[in-house]
Amino acid sequence: MKVKLASSYGFCFGVKRAIKIAEAYENSATMGPLIHNQDEINRLKNDFNVGLYQNLKEVKDDDTVIIRTHGIPKNDLKDLKAQKAKVINATCPFVTTPQQIVKKMSKEGYSILIFGDSSHPEVKGVKSYGEDQDDVHVIMEIDEIKNLNFKNSKIATVAQTTKKKEKYLEIVNHLILRNKEVRVFNTICDATFENQDAARDLSKEVDVMVVIGGKNSSNTKQLHSICKENCEDSYLIENHNEIENSWFEGKKLCGVTAGASTPDWIIQEVVNKIEKIN
């Protein structure tokens, strides 16, 4: 069976980079899970002895600690550096950017608005860089904006990297109509949408489509649903064991894509198995 991979699939740039960093530091430990995929965490543990800490207290002197793509709050990073542990910062550059923007803008006297989920580690980290924590506001929905009390008439805004642009614009427009100056930083990352666009394109040109990812992963389910719109024979699997030969009977070309938490080696196993089917 001939297989064609989507032009963009699986891990985003930041996660790929963090995994390469982890592989380069054997016997280290990540601060929090590097990725929402237990198979990959196990692989890093087995092949590179990369451990996992859940909080700062577990860190011991002379440890090598890897900060994951989401980043961590400013003071946690300071505490870590104050210890004797060696700190390897694998924070995604697309997350470092809003952290530095919040730091700079808040120093320059801007009130800060972050569009994102206040309980998400990325947002917690970005927020922590504000000088005046009472003037760094986080909202998920436009409705929450009327409850905010900005201390300044100059507002700077950033967005969590995985948020939708349309909702960010809605919030930004509200601010522009009510404030003298709004400094808008578009910190939204296109990775999620790139996988979706690529899946849409590929599913239009193949006979059968295989989507690899967690059955409970919302981004994988969305990929599957996009593929089904264009290719009725689209299947969602977690790994190669679920492949059924009957799917490929009378088909000529199989498209493959994967959710954002699916490691390359799981994808490769799937591709290898499908390619062997006659």
Add this chain to the structure above:
Amino acid sequence: MKVKLASSYGFCFGVKRAIKIAEAYENSATMGPLIHNQDEINRLKNDFNVGLYQNLKEVKDDDTVIIRTHGIPKNDLKDLKAQKAKVINATCPFVTTPQQIVKKMSKEGYSILIFGDSSHPEVKGVKSYGEDQDDVHVIMEIDEIKNLNFKNSKIATVAQTTKKKEKYLEIVNHLILRNKEVRVFNTICDATFENQDAARDLSKEVDVMVVIGGKNSSNTKQLHSICKENCEDSYLIENHNEIENSWFEGKKLCGVTAGASTPDWIIQEVVNKIEKIN
């Protein structure tokens, strides 16, 4: 006849201020007409000997020259100041703001976008404050934006004070989706909309409505059309000579509003005449 004035009508803040300034400088001259109303220009000439220059070459030593609300290009102001003439700056503070923003932002390395009419004196003046004139862009419509070549990925935007906010947001949203940083200054003035809102409210509570302003003035015609929506007996007049007694027969309360170029004394003459009608 009882008369009620709209809560906002006639001249905006900037024009009222400029006229007060002109009245305070007898024997001066304005650079360009202070207002689009010949009666008012005549009054300033007759009562205060305030003349009118159409261009810089007419200025003589020891003249007192009044810069009108729209402002003038930076170099014209410089040339004026280099002469022996005394310069009185009646530029509306709401126009000085975008001038200063363009100056500062362009010094800080931002590309500049002005939403407005490139042939309007206000916009010409604001544009002139950009450091690099090739990187100060002016558009009236969103369609023009794709033809622009910004030199930087950081954009600062201002709007002509009389523009519509909805159209400004459309342009700003386009920029946000395509640039790392967009610094949005809301320089749109509410004056026009305040007159419209007040006319709408007043026309709902009166029997008859009189709108004073030029028959060719687009803002006066818009006021008239808003009033007619709520009060069928709405009349558009240029001055008190056009008032007809029959309009007020059987009516109890007459609302009065005026376009943005209508001087207070013309309004007062109308009010006085209507109040005398039984």
